[in-house]
Amino acid sequence: MTGGARPVGLVSVVIPARNAERTIATQLEALCGQTYPDPWEVIVVENGSSDGTRPLLRSWQRRMPRLRVAVADAPGVNRARNLGCRRAGGEFVLLCDADDVAAPGWVAGLVDVLRTSPAAGGALERRLLNGPVALAARPPKKAPALLDSFGFLPYPAGANCGFHKELWSSLGGFDESYHGGGDDTEFFWRAQLAGYRLEFAPHAVVHYRHRGDTRAIVRQAYGYGRSHPKLYREFAGAGMPSSRLGEAAAAWWQLLRQAPDLLAAEDRRAALLAQLALRAGRMTGSARHRRCYL
Known part of the structure; x- marks a missing residue:
């Protein structure tokens, strides 16, 4: 714990999962290896999968007692995020994706910043999980930082971010009308325009997987x-x-x-x-x- 920072109760990790049978086990393994020592839980929101994601998650619940599974009534990443946030028992909510890999200090890195800031985004490492085609289409940035693609306000990727659950509640959750893009951007823009501070968490690293073909x-x-x-x-x-x-x-x-x-x-x-x-x-x-x- 950072000196002088207030203690934190339960932390909730929310993962939307749609047709994630090939990748989510790797992410869950990574979460099992987190260095964060205090209580935390994982909520995977099954989001309309047509593959074996749901039975795979049931098998993981036997191995990972802190794992809970929720089932969304319709697809949509923001619908899944909102359901996960509603089910979250934590004071802090962290988001990651089912096809990425959280580094061992990811939870601790986000929580450390959220002790003093209501919202945070972590660093995306793009080389480990991606080949030359994916990297050519979306080249890595020279230095890790919050995203700023529009010359307006910074924002984190939904694959590596966290916020106080109170912030999510006060904003009315994620906007479920966004599909295919902008879904995380608009939430963190609204947060900043409402007066909430957003900080970068450099030690909260997620190995980010691009589309491969x-x-x-x-x-x-x-x-x-x-x-x-x-x-x-x-x-x-x-x-x-x-x-x-x-x-x-x-x-x-x-x-x-x-x-x-x-x-x-x-x-x-x-x-x-x-x-x-x-x-x-x-x-x-x-x-x-x-x-x-x-």
């Missing part, structure tokens, strides 16, 4: 892009800057110049297609939400 990479990038105009519609009044048409035109021109990469090696092809999908998603989202964000 080009088709999945493109699908995810398109979903991210489609969510950006929705974010702009809801946060422009609070200061989120618009996308500049000149910058968008320059980006499209650069992508067109890179068209030969479509015939290149898979890593270069995936990187180009991911950017094309992101921009196409923004166009679709702009039409859907009637806000131009290209």
